[in-house]
Amino acid sequence: MEPKEFKSITEKRKEVLATLENFGLRIYEQMEKGIFPFIEMPSRSTENIYYDPKFRQFILGDKKVRRSTRNIRHLKPFAQLVWAALFSYELTSQRKTSTLRDVYYSAQAYEMTFKDQQESNNIITDLETILGFSREDFNIFPEERSAVFGDLTIRYTVPGYEGKTLNLTSHPDGVMIGPALTSAEFVETTADKVIAIEKGGLFTRFIEENVHKKFNAILVLTAGQAPRATRHFIRRLNRELGLPVYIFTDGDPWGMHIAMVIISGSANAAHLRDLTTPDAKWSGVWATDIVKYKLPTDPLDEIDMKRLYELQKDPRYKEDPLWQREIRTFMKIKRKAEQEAFSRYGLTYIVDEYLPAKLEETK
Amino acid sequence: MAQATFEEISASDFFYRNRDIAGFTNPTRAIFAAIRELVENSLDAAESIKVPPDIYVRLSFEGEASEETQIYKLRVEDNGCGVPPRYIPSAFGQVLYSSKYKLKQQRGTFGLGGKMAILYGQITTHEPATIISSTSPLSKIYMYKLMIDIQRNRPIILDRKVLLNKEGWRGTIVEFSLEGDYLRAMPKILEYFKQTAMVNPYANITFVDPKGRLYKFVRATTVMPDPPKETLPHPYGVDVELLQRLIQITPYNNMLEFLKNHFHRVGEITARKFLEFSEISPSKNPKKLTHEEVVRLAQMLKKFKEFLPPDASCLSPLGEELLKTGVLKELKPEFVAVHQRKPATYAGHPFIVEVAIAYGGEIPQRGGFVIYRFANRIPLLYDEASDVSVKVINAMNWRRYKVTPDMPIAIVVHICSTKVPYKTVGKEFIADRPEVRREIANGLREVARQLQRFLSRREHVDRERKRLGVFSKYLPRIAEFSTRLAGKEKPPDIEKLLRSVKRFGAEGV
Numbered sequence: 001m002e003p004k005e006f007k008s009i010t011e012k013r014k015e016v017l018a019t020l021e022n023f024g025l026r027i028y029e030q031m032e033k034g035i036f037p038f039i040e041m042p043s044r045s046t047e048n049i050y051y052d053p054k055f056r057q058f059i060l061g062d063k064k065v066r067r068s069t070r071n072i073r074h075l076k077p078f079a080q081l082v083w084a085a086l087f088s089y090e091l092t093s094q095r096k097t098s099t100l101r102d103v104y105y106s107a108q109a110y111e112m113t114f115k116d117q118q119e120s121n122n123i124i125t126d127l128e129t130i131l132g133f134s135r136e137d138f139n140i141f142p143e144e145r146s147a148v149f150g151d152l153t154i155r156y157t158v159p160g161y162e163g164k165t166l167n168l169t170s171h172p173d174g175v176m177i178g179p180a181l182t183s184a185e186f187v188e189t190t191a192d193k194v195i196a197i198e199k200g201g202l203f204t205r206f207i208e209e210n211v212h213k214k215f216n217a218i219l220v221l222t223a224g225q226a227p228r229a230t231r232h233f234i235r236r237l238n239r240e241l242g243l244p245v246y247i248f249t250d251g252d253p254w255g256m257h258i259a260m261v262i263i264s265g266s267a268n269a270a271h272l273r274d275l276t277t278p279d280a281k282w283s284g285v286w287a288t289d290i291v292k293y294k295l296p297t298d299p300l301d302e303i304d305m306k307r308l309y310e311l312q313k314d315p316r317y318k319e320d321p322l323w324q325r326e327i328r329t330f331m332k333i334k335r336k337a338e339q340e341a342f343s344r345y346g347l348t349y350i351v352d353e354y355l356p357a358k359l360e361e362t363k
Numbered sequence: 364m365a366q367a368t369f370e371e372i373s374a375s376d377f378f379y380r381n382r383d384i385a386g387f388t389n390p391t392r393a394i395f396a397a398i399r400e401l402v403e404n405s406l407d408a409a410e411s412i413k414v415p416p417d418i419y420v421r422l423s424f425e426g427e428a429s430e431e432t433q434i435y436k437l438r439v440e441d442n443g444c445g446v447p448p449r450y451i452p453s454a455f456g457q458v459l460y461s462s463k464y465k466l467k468q469q470r471g472t473f474g475l476g477g478k479m480a481i482l483y484g485q486i487t488t489h490e491p492a493t494i495i496s497s498t499s500p501l502s503k504i505y506m507y508k509l510m511i512d513i514q515r516n517r518p519i520i521l522d523r524k525v526l527l528n529k530e531g532w533r534g535t536i537v538e539f540s541l542e543g544d545y546l547r548a549m550p551k552i553l554e555y556f557k558q559t560a561m562v563n564p565y566a567n568i569t570f571v572d573p574k575g576r577l578y579k580f581v582r583a584t585t586v587m588p589d590p591p592k593e594t595l596p597h598p599y600g601v602d603v604e605l606l607q608r609l610i611q612i613t614p615y616n617n618m619l620e621f622l623k624n625h626f627h628r629v630g631e632i633t634a635r636k637f638l639e640f641s642e643i644s645p646s647k648n649p650k651k652l653t654h655e656e657v658v659r660l661a662q663m664l665k666k667f668k669e670f671l672p673p674d675a676s677c678l679s680p681l682g683e684e685l686l687k688t689g690v691l692k693e694l695k696p697e698f699v700a701v702h703q704r705k706p707a708t709y710a711g712h713p714f715i716v717e718v719a720i721a722y723g724g725e726i727p728q729r730g731g732f733v734i735y736r737f738a739n740r741i742p743l744l745y746d747e748a749s750d751v752s753v754k755v756i757n758a759m760n761w762r763r764y765k766v767t768p769d770m771p772i773a774i775v776v777h778i779c780s781t782k783v784p785y786k787t788v789g790k791e792f793i794a795d796r797p798e799v800r801r802e803i804a805n806g807l808r809e810v811a812r813q814l815q816r817f818l819s820r821r822e823h824v825d826r827e828r829k830r831l832g833v834f835s836k837y838l839p840r841i842a843e844f845s846t847r848l849a850g851k852e853k854p855p856d857i858e859k860l861l862r863s864v865k866r867f868g869a870e871g872v
Contacts, residue, residue, distance in 0.1 A: 031842055031855035069841060072833055079837040082844040089848055112840065125386025 002134045009157045009183050013092060019131050020089040027082060038068035038076070041130045042271060046155050051315035056263075056278040058270040060129075077189060080123045081130075083112045086128065088138035095159045096141045097179035100124065129271040136182055136229050146230040147174035149207050150191050150218030152237075154184040172207060174221060182229045183204075186240055189218065193359075194237050196220040197248040198258055202350075205310065209351045218243065226262050231275045233261055238277045245277055252294070252336035253307040256326065264316040268327030281362040282322075284334075284354070287329035290337045293354070296344055297335035304336065314359050376513055384478075387483045390432040394543030395551050397483065398422070400476030401439040401537055403741060406563060407576045408443020408535060415585050416566040417442045424573040428542045434488055435545060435573060437480075438538040445498035445533050448505040453496050456483060456509045456518025456538070461508065477537070484510055484541035491521050492539035500531030545573050551744055556580060558742035559733055562681055562777060564689035583692040588685060590705040594677035595627040596696065596845075598637075598664040599711025606657050610649050619645040628671040637667050656769040673713040675706030680779050690719050694773055697723030701815035702816035704806050709798040716799070718806035720814050721773040728771040732756060736793070743791055752776040755803045762809055764811040765818055771812075776803055834864045 030037040041064065042048065048063040067081070076213055087106060098106065104120040107113060114120040124135050135141075152168045158180045165187055168175050175181060195217045197203045203221040206212070212219055218237060222230055237243050247262055249255030250320045259282035265275050290297060300308075308330055317323040330336070340352040386396035399861060402418060409416035420442050425434040446454050455478065480491045497504045508522035545552075549572070556570055560580035565587045568580040615621045622634040629637070638645050641663035652660065681689070683701045690699045702720040708714065726733060736743040736752050747753055756774060766772065778793060786794040793799065838857050846854040 020863070021849060024850075025847045027841065027845040028849040028851055028855055031857055031860065034856075035858045036860060037841060037845070069838065072830055075833055075837040079840045079844070082841050082848065086848045354627045 009185055012137065016092055016133055017089065017129075019133065020085050020092070020138070023085050023131065024082070024089075036068055036070040038066055038070070039078075039081075039130060040064045040066050041126065044125070044129060044271060046267075049267050049319055050083060056272075056316075056319065057265040058267050059221040059277045060270050062271065077123065077126075078106070080112055080114065080120075081126055082122075083107065083110055084123050084127050085131075088135075088140065091139040092137075095139075095239045097141055097158075099141055100135075101143060103140060108196050125271070130196070132272075134269075134272045135330075136179075136232060139179065141182070141229060142227050146177045146227055147203070147221040148177055148181070148218065148221045148233070149174035149203070149221075150189075150212045152189040152191060152218050152241075153187040154181065155187050156180055157183050159184060168218070169212070172220070174203065174207065177220075177227075177230050177233050179229075182233060186236070189216045189241055189243075191241075191243060191262060193217045194220060194234065196222055196226070196234060196245060197339075198222055198224065198245045198255055199339055202248070203357070204352065205347075209348060211351055211355070214351070215355070222258060222262070225258055228272075228275055231262055231265075231277070234280070235274060236276045238279065244363075245280035246283040246362060247280055247306050248283055248339065248355075248358075249285065250336070251287060251290050251341075252313065252338075253304055253311060253327075253330065255285065255324075256282065257307075257311065260311075260316055260323075262272075264319070283358040283362040285337055285339060285341075287326045287333060289354075290335060290360075291329070291333060293342070295335075295337040295341040297337045297341070300330065300334045300336050305331070305334075316330045343358070376516070378700050387479060390542060390544040391547040393483055393487075394422075394435065394437075394541065394545055394548045395555065396476070397437055397480035397541055397543075398439075398552060399555055399741075400480045401437070402559065402568075404477045405439055405441030406559075406566065406740070408441055408445070409566075410443075410587065412444045412592060413587060414442060414646060415582060415587060416563065416568075417567060419569045419571075420506065421547065421571040422573050423571075425540060425546075426860050428487070432542050432544050433573075434540055434542055436509055436538065436540050437484075438536065440536045442534040445496045445502075445535055446494075447498055448496070448710055451494050451496060451505060451507050452509060452518035455492065455507075456511045459518055464711055478511075480541070481509075481537075481539055482513070484539040485510055485513075487542035488540040490537065490540040492537065495526075495536040495538075495558070497528055497533050500528065500533050502528060502533075504528045512536065542585050553578065554744060555742055558737070558744070559740075561689040561693040561735065561775070562686070562737050562740045562742070564685055564692050580693075583688050584685065586685065588682055590678050591679035592676045594673075594781070595625060595671040597627040597708075597711040597713075598629060598667070598670050599708070599710070600673075601626070601661060601664055603658055603661045606661055610652065610657070613649055616648045616650070617645060618643055618647045618649055621649045627673050633670060636669055637663075640669075672708050673706075673711065675715055678706065678713055678715050680717055681777060683717070685715055686719050686775070686777065690721050690773075690775060695725040696721035696773065698814065698817045698818070700810040702806050702809040702813075704802045706749045707798055707802050709784065709796050712780055712782040712784075714778055714783075714799065716802040716806050717775075717777040717779070718803065718810055719775035720807070721775070721808040722814055722817065723771050726771040726773045731768050733773040735773060735775045737775070738783040738785070738793060739779050740777070743793070745791040747792070749786065751795040751800055752803055753794065754795060755800055755807065759804065759807060759811070761811070763795070764815040766811060766814060774807070776806075778803075831864060834860060 023310055027037040042060040043063040043065045044060065048061040049058050049290065050061050052059040067078055069075050069078050087103065093271055100121055101117065103124060104114055104118065106116050107120065116133050124140060128134055136308055150168050153165050154161060155165045161180065193216065195211065195215070197206065197219060200221060200223060203219060206219050211217060220234060234245055238245050247259040249258045263280045264278065269275055312327050317327065342354055387393040392806065398420060402420060405418045406416050418439070423436045425436050450559050482554040484490065484492060491508045493508050495504060495506045504522040506526060507520060510519045510521060514517050556568055556578060560566065560568055564583045567582050572576040609625050613621055613625060615624060618638060619634050622629050622637065623631060634862050635645065641660070659750055670709045672839045680703055683703050686701045687699055690696065699719055699721040704716040706713050706715050734747060734753060734756060736750055743750065761767065778799065784794045784799060786792055838860055842854045842857050
């Protein structure tokens with residue numbers, strides 16, 4: 001695991017291209033030998049997803065699925081898969097990027113059709129599983145946008161910008177974590193921590209209040225559940241630059257889980273590595289904060305409660321007693337609070353009082 | 364007190380007054396009935412000498428008769444047996460004069476239809492009918508112009524000519540004028556020709572309509588069904604009237620010989636058993652039977668259980684091959700199954716049911732089966748809903764045979780009998796008799812099973828074809844994509860893979 005992520009972006013691209021080429025060659029040679037081409041990959045069905053305490057994330061078990069073109073039901077998905085590999089190869093080698101939506105439409109130019117977006121998404125996930133790379137590695141990005149702000153200088157590798165550098169404080173709205181930033185190399189930083197924030201309003205407030213300077217931090221907006229590119233970016237900040245990561249979310253089960261996915265990943269991405277930041281910390285808003293800071297609250301509704309029961313049994317939540325304690329507290333007080341709730345103590349209270357206290361508490 | 368008057372009316376007069384019962388109800392039905400009666404006579408005439416019929420029908424416009432009806436001239440020519448000159452006036456100018464008073468299967472039964480048509484023409488137009496006939500290529504051609512004296516039921520000969528037969532022609536031509544409504548009758552007339560061609564696939568039929576449009580139905584074979592043999596009446600089908608007539612003409616003077624010689628399938632042993640059963644002396648002279656004794660005899664004939672069933676030699680079914688030929692020729696289906704039932708009887712009358720089921724091709728898909736009904740090779744076009752065949756078809760559990768009404772399916776039911784159990788004199792639909800119903804149902808089950816086999820085989824072939832289609836669509840794509848991905852020049856040879864799919868597929872069929 002370790003060596004892979006410290007490879008340069010260019011090296012990684014070469015590796016991705018070689019893997020795709022090999023995949024094509026394997027199928028080519030099967031056909032040359034008069035064999036119906038087939039592939040084997042780990043099953044992604046729920047009974048083959050395990051939580052691995054060592055990696056502190058979900059992983060796939062030993063169960064394999066075999067896709068063979070001898071089976072008529074596999075033929076079309078197989079062709080779609082080989083097409084997706086070719087499409088990814090062309091994207092990556094030409095350094096173009098694409099989105100899942102774009103993949104769905106591009107297929108039509110090759111007279112390959114997908115029934116719907118879901119079908120093409122599944123094929124891309126198959127390709128990730130087979131190759132062991134995430135789709136961002138072969139230049140297919142989600143459409144969700146999140147942003148970053150702080151004293152970090154990066155160097156672009158995308159065509160047209162190769163070698164250009166940018167300091168991520170140059171735009172007061174932050175810089176979008178898109179394909180160009182994802183593939184950029186880190187040059188230097190003065191920051192000594194990363195603060196990830198769930199909501200755009202608070203992210204802007206933090207920039208206005210100079211949180212990046214006051215706390216020497218790189219600010220990341222996850223914009224709700226963090227996209228995979230953002231999770232990967234946070235991991236790189238943590239691993240490559242050695243920065244601790246603190247996560248601030250709403251004080252409800254959903255906010256709690258946004259933090260958890262950044263830390264330990266999701267079951268949907270059990271076939272992938274390099275998306276988690278196991279050492280990141282959930283710094284708030286905790287259920288116990290709601291009590292301690294006497295925040296204005298809303299009642300937890302049925303769906304919130306149901307979610308809490310689910311999370312209580314989730315293996316990721318058994319790692320650290322903090323989680324179980326907070327879940328129990330939520331269940332007890334049956335209330336939730338948003339990050340904005342601190343405004344009752346004045347606009348700067350959260351930055352002046354709450355933030356330093358929590359950073360210290362979760363250090 | 365009013366004086367009741369009685370007058371005797373002739374047969375012609377009777378039908379003149381009651382033309383409804385013979386199918387000449389209104390101008391639309393009349394023109395249809397006239398064509399149909401003459402075409403059937405022509406078909407009978409050709410079949411009686413085993414010649415594949417060549418029939419030419421022309422209907423031409425003569426003038427307006429009223430707001431809704433017109434005067435037409437109808438001409439029907441055939442290549443049949445012809446009519447000997449001395450019989451021509453009676454055969455065409457005297458109602459109930461017929462060659463058809465024997466028991467064998469024929470299209471017409473009373474010798475009524477052709478004359479009714481001429482009579483109807485005369486009533487509506489006051490024009491004579493022209494009859495031209497030759498009985499052999501070597502004989503002369505005789506031409507008569509006739510009218511019917513309706514009150515006396517006698518032909519009136521207006522003109523008579525003898526012509527040389529240079530071309531060696533044989534056949535009959537009938538031409539007369541009548542009032543009718545062709546435009547309304549047209550759909551039924553065309554349907555009649557189409558269906559007639561279906562059950563007479565060995566006939567050439569040409570029809571020229573008043574607008575000059577030509578409809579041609581060309582024979583698909585020259586093979587003809589075996590002609591029916593004449594037979595004696597079966598005891599179960601005999602009534603008092605028929606007994607009286609037989610008694611009048613019999614040359615035999617004892618009951619034993621009378622029974623043995625005038626009834627179908629009655630021999631020495633059966634005759635003796637019957638006489639014992641009915642307590643009639645074998646030596647009794649039939650001509651000495653009293654009216655009461657004749658009535659009793661008729662009753663006993665029906666009660667006696669040991670008469671052998673009638674045989675079917677008097678019947679002339681179309682046969683499976685000809686029925687198939689006819690259906691293929693006129694309906695052009697994708698599949699046809701035909702079945703002929705073994706002869707059966709109802710009330711002493713032998714009958715045979717033939718059925719066909721046709722699927723796909725040019726058969727329309729219209730949310731229900733297309734049903735063709737025939738009796739003695741005559742299409743039945745009216746009163747479909749009341750017909751026994753339709754009742755049987757509707758009562759059948761078609762789903763058992765994986766058949767649904769939205770499929771393009773045509774069903775043909777042909778009943779031939781010395782006495783078709785018509786419900787009405789108009790010969791439009793067949794009565795619901797249990798014996799007939801059973802035969803139709805069993806016949807339909809047989810062809811339905813064959814259709815089911817065809818459909819499931821076709822479904823299988825379809826599935827295989829689709830399967831092959833999927834392989835030949837995607838394997839080349841996989842080859843192309845992987846070639847480009849691997850950076851190869853030429854794509855891998857996938858012919859072997861495709862061939863193995865085909866072989867595999869063929870085994871499944």
